[in-house]
Amino acid sequence: MKLLLTSAGVNNKSIHEALVAMLDKPIADCTALCIPTAMYGHPWVGPGVRTWEFISGNSENPMVDLGWKSVGVLELTALPSIHKERWVPLVKETDVFLVSGGDALYLAHWMRQSGLADLLPSLDAVYVGMSAGSMVMAPVVGEDFVGWNPPNGEDEALGMVDFSIFPHLDHEMLPENTMADAEKWARGIKGPSYAIDDQTAIKVIDGEVEVVSEGNWRLFS
Template identity: 55%
Template sequence: MKLLLTSAGISNQSIRNALIVLLGKPIAEANALFIPTAVYGIPNGGDILRRVICGTLGDPFCELGWKSLSLFELTTLPSLKKEFWLSTLNETDALLVGGGDCQYLTYWMKQSGVADLLPSLLQKVVYVGLSAGSMIMTSHGSTFGNHTLPAESAKSLGLIDFAIHPHLDYPTFPQNSMANIEKLAATLPMPSYAIDDQTAIKVVDGVVEVISEGNWKLITP
């Protein structure tokens, strides 16, 4: 399993280099699929999606110079024949999973059937998460509640046994101070990584490495 779990995308050269190593080829020779689903669970999601795709919001993610980039919308998959989209998924080099609402994204990962495919798919495809797209792979997720899902719906897939708290000390997110994240982490049974937007967590077959040109902290329960 090859994961690159970012707070805000490919925000610096160190994270970019890690991505290239995981791909085993230059980005310009790699095909990517972008899953935007989580963004619909936050205010102004449609406009945020547009800006992420065209590269005018935040750090590079979709607009990295991929050989090809396609949208892969989870909410459409249950109404399509599986063979219609499965080949597209299997033929990509990188799965880019965007930010937004963890609970909404987790629900559609499961409903679409993609969650069941991830353990085998990620033996050959690199998973690149951004914010919620990173958090759902861990044992702890969150929600903004802008949906009609039952409150007890899962907020993450639990494929790795730690938590990620992104956007550490981000100026417009005062709730993401180190002090607040440490208080939240103290209530969780698993280790937590508090990471800022210049940091990512690389996981390869269970081996964890922090890639950072910024600030981060491992918080143990």
């Protein structure tokens, strides 16, 4: 699986070009599944209007509305209640996953509970994450990003990459997301970590990591 881990979606030319290069065919020929699950775990974005905005492509973060051949919804909280043969073939045939922001640990929990976490590494698809949808791929999210408390009480995410992510760096509506705050957060992370602003994404293909940015970012090692 190829990963494009963004802070705020595919919102500039560089990130868009990176996505196109990762696909094996034009966007107009690609089928996509959007995953809004993380939104339900975060009090600012779900459930309700903003969840609908993401699914319908009416949000301020370009992901669903990029011109895909088709876009479906994969709601992870529903998957444990239906037979796998009803959704696993769909997942295996999908070209792109569009994973919303919200609460990263809530998303990690339902990726595991649904069985999607076990499938992802074997899929020949592009995973596009936004905020929590990107953070969930890390080994841990760090104490600053623990909102929803998982059953084990830890801040462990899926560990599909070996670095952690601090999104929305220097965002005007998030005064606690300064570079100084990111530095403090990074000191609590065992392993490498990135602070990225909303004009930045991290591309991962076969373990090779590349930062794609028209903004500001920093690697803490």
